Amino acid sequence: xxxxxxxxxxxxxxxxxxxxxxxxxxxxxxxxxxxxxxxxxxxxxxxxxxxxxxxxxxxxxxxxxxxxxxxxxxxxxxxxxxxxxxxxxxxxxxxxxxxxxxxxxxxxxxxxxxxxxxxxxxxxxxxxxxxxxxxxxxxxxxxxxxxxxxxxxxxxxxxxxxxxxxxxxxxxxxxxxxxxxxxxxxxxxxxxxxxxxxxxxxxxxxxxxxxxxxxxxxxxxxxxxxxxxxxxxxxxxxxxxxxxxxxxxxxxxxxxxxxxxxxxxxxxxxxxxxxxxxxxxxxxxxxxxxxxxxxxxxx
Numbered sequence: 001x002x003x004x005x006x007x008x009x010x011x012x013x014x015x016x017x018x019x020x021x022x023x024x025x026x027x028x029x030x031x032x033x034x035x036x037x038x039x040x041x042x043x044x045x046x047x048x049x050x051x052x053x054x055x056x057x058x059x060x061x062x063x064x065x066x067x068x069x070x071x072x073x074x075x076x077x078x079x080x081x082x083x084x085x086x087x088x089x090x091x092x093x094x095x096x097x098x099x100x101x102x103x104x105x106x107x108x109x110x111x112x113x114x115x116x117x118x119x120x121x122x123x124x125x126x127x128x129x130x131x132x133x134x135x136x137x138x139x140x141x142x143x144x145x146x147x148x149x150x151x152x153x154x155x156x157x158x159x160x161x162x163x164x165x166x167x168x169x170x171x172x173x174x175x176x177x178x179x180x181x182x183x184x185x186x187x188x189x190x191x192x193x194x195x196x197x198x199x200x201x202x203x204x205x206x207x208x209x210x211x212x213x214x215x216x217x218x219x220x221x222x223x224x225x226x227x228x229x230x231x232x233x234x235x236x237x238x239x240x241x242x243x244x245x246x247x248x249x250x251x252x253x254x255x256x257x258x259x260x261x262x263x264x265x266x267x268x269x270x271x272x273x274x275x276x277x278x279x280x281x282x283x284x285x286x287x288x289x290x291x292x293x294x295x296x297x298x299x
Contacts, residue, residue: 006094079159106185214234
């Protein structure tokens with residue numbers, strides 16, 4: 001794939017990773033770390049790569065041509081990271097794509113598509129009808145850097161504020177399905193469940209330390225009739241992850257037993273013989289015995 005001229009990629013990796021509980025840049029991703037994987041992918045399309053890290057942050061070994069810059073103050077949000085990266089790249093690149101280290105499924109075809117829509121714009125940013133994606137966007141370096149400097153001097157730290165005064169092309173994610181049919185480029189990692197899901201999509205093994213709890217699951221009534229399954233073992237850390245995993249394993253339950261990643265009101269999960277699980281954040285224990293049944297059957 002030819003390199004885009006005068007183009008760089010900035011990777012932000014200085015977040016706290018509080019919900020993940022482990023530095024995202026160091027998460028295993030196949031034979032590499034997540035940051036290494038993203039850097040090597042970026043090198044196929046951009047001549048300049050900048051990694052923005054927090055002060056003192058440990059990173060895996062990276063190619064010599066990758067430039068590193070530390071945020072002056074840690075954990076101030078993505079706009080300060082964008083400022084650091086754009087400042088470093090401003091003398092050699094006219095445009096830059098900005099992403100985060102926890103987006104390993106980003107597709108270079110999507111980056112090329114966004115770049116093709118720059119025209120006279122300062123920003124090309126995807127929008128899904130509800131959310132904008134400033135960390136999956138193309139920026140014209142100097143005007144965006146100037147505006148970031150102004151916003152931070154006013155103590156305005158949201159990347160969305162850049163759209164107020166810069167010429168922007170907002171691209172619907174529906175249109176982007178032409179180059180990224182499953183919109184994997186917009187998947188990121190906040191929790192171990194997200195990490196396991198991205199590894200599954202990438203067909204990569206889950207490292208032992210991140211494997212989920214093994215749960216003994218049983219279907220009763222309609223769920224058993226629809227799936228033809230009585231009992232099985234499934235991996236999940238929480239009730240929410242369990243329901244999502246059941247959706248993946250048994251699509252015949254969707255719209256009938258599971259709706260929008262939640263159980264239909266007519267169905268319940270029961271742990272043991274007496275405890276109904278209604279809170280999605282409930283932690284599951286190794287070898288839990290969990291039954292999926294209708295409310296009538298459980299009553």
